[in-house]
Amino acid sequence: MAFRTVPIPLEVYIKKGAIKNVRKVVEKFGSRNLVLLTDEVVYKIVGGKLETELAEYYSINKFFVNRASMDEAKKIVMEISFSDVELVIGLGGGKVIDVSKVVSTELNVPFISIPTTASHDGIASPVASFKENGKPISITTNPPAAVIADIEIIKNAPIRLLRSGYGDLISNITAVKDWQLARDKIGESYSEVAASIAIIPAELVISEAKNFDLLDDAYITKLVRGLIMSGVSISIVGSSRPASGAEHKFSHSIDYLGYGNGLHGEQVGIGTIIMEYFYEKAYGNGDFCLVRGSLRKIGAPTAAAEIGLTKEQVIEALMYAKKIRRKRYTILEDLNPTKAEFEKAVEETKVA
Numbered sequence: 001m002a003f004r005t006v007p008i009p010l011e012v013y014i015k016k017g018a019i020k021n022v023r024k025v026v027e028k029f030g031s032r033n034l035v036l037l038t039d040e041v042v043y044k045i046v047g048g049k050l051e052t053e054l055a056e057y058y059s060i061n062k063f064f065v066n067r068a069s070m071d072e073a074k075k076i077v078m079e080i081s082f083s084d085v086e087l088v089i090g091l092g093g094g095k096v097i098d099v100s101k102v103v104s105t106e107l108n109v110p111f112i113s114i115p116t117t118a119s120h121d122g123i124a125s126p127v128a129s130f131k132e133n134g135k136p137i138s139i140t141t142n143p144p145a146a147v148i149a150d151i152e153i154i155k156n157a158p159i160r161l162l163r164s165g166y167g168d169l170i171s172n173i174t175a176v177k178d179w180q181l182a183r184d185k186i187g188e189s190y191s192e193v194a195a196s197i198a199i200i201p202a203e204l205v206i207s208e209a210k211n212f213d214l215l216d217d218a219y220i221t222k223l224v225r226g227l228i229m230s231g232v233s234i235s236i237v238g239s240s241r242p243a244s245g246a247e248h249k250f251s252h253s254i255d256y257l258g259y260g261n262g263l264h265g266e267q268v269g270i271g272t273i274i275m276e277y278f279y280e281k282a283y284g285n286g287d288f289c290l291v292r293g294s295l296r297k298i299g300a301p302t303a304a305a306e307i308g309l310t311k312e313q314v315i316e317a318l319m320y321a322k323k324i325r326r327k328r329y330t331i332l333e334d335l336n337p338t339k340a341e342f343e344k345a346v347e348e349t350k351v352a
């Protein structure tokens with residue numbers, strides 16, 4: 001790989017009251033003409049206040065994001081393309097952040113990510129996830145130029161979202177093992193730096209599982225920091241490789257098949273238990289009880305039924321997962337488990 005530069009967010013604030021830094025960050029970009037993307041609920045709680053503050057110094061347009069889709073992003077781009085926007089501020093949950101990434105990329109201007117939830121690593125990654133015609137799609141975008149994660153706001157979102165974020169963070173454990181497998185078995189290029197950035201915060205939260213408390217600011221901060229680092233690792237490689245392996249294939253399969261009612265991080269959390277089981281059995285470098293125990297400790301689902309999935313659906317999703325994105329070499333490609341082996345795995349891990 002040739003020497004190259006990598007865009008990553010250099011302005012990152014993770015703390016209580018971090019939203020107070022928005023103006024300081026905007027000032028650094030030297031932009032005068034801003035667009036604020038948010039939704040009506042967030043606008044009532046914090047967005048309106050932020051808009052009023054910024055309007056004292058800048059020209060600012062506000063749009064409500066109603067759907068996470070390409071059409072929604074294109075509609076907003078059409079409406080603002082004549083007004084010389086210099087900076088996009090996305091304030092909200094995953095839907096708002098994803099649309100903001102696409103809008104800023106289309107306009108080729110910087111984007112400030114201000115997540116109000118921390119349910120997955122999309123808060124700082126260069127990838128937008130949409131559903132088109134009921135099927136999931138991923139769009140590569142520029143990464144945010146800045147991330148302002150206000151712990152006070154994030155902790156007030158439903159706790160299920162934080163638990164989901166925890167699941168997405170610990171999925172880096174099997175994702176990075178898959179990447180190492182691909183390096184060793186098929187010679188895929190591997191970045192030790194990106195892998196470390198993805199794995200260290202995941203290992204940290206697992207090692208602290210016994211005390212981890214998603215109602216405590218210090219732990220929420222560790223989780224959010226980990227999710228931001230996860231997004232940065234994706235930016236370094238230019239692919240989701242460090243944060244998405246077989247456990248994500250399992251989750252994508254559930255999405256494609258349209259089964260259950262789990263959130264992304266809940267699905268990949270359960271996927272991580274299953275893939276860690278295979279690492280433990282086949283290579284002796286996994287500990288599925290540790291993964292399962294840590295998810296259970298923070299109250300995330302560890303059984304398929306908790307996210308509305310039957311055992312048959314889990315097995316079907318696992319079989320389907322072997323067929324998708326085959327170029328991404330994972331433990332599924334390496335072991336090619338049979339249906340009977342999947343059944344044994346979900347039984348032994350008590351997933352179903």
Ligand SMILES: [Zn+2]
Nearest residue numbers: 120121168268
């Ligand atoms: Zn994910």
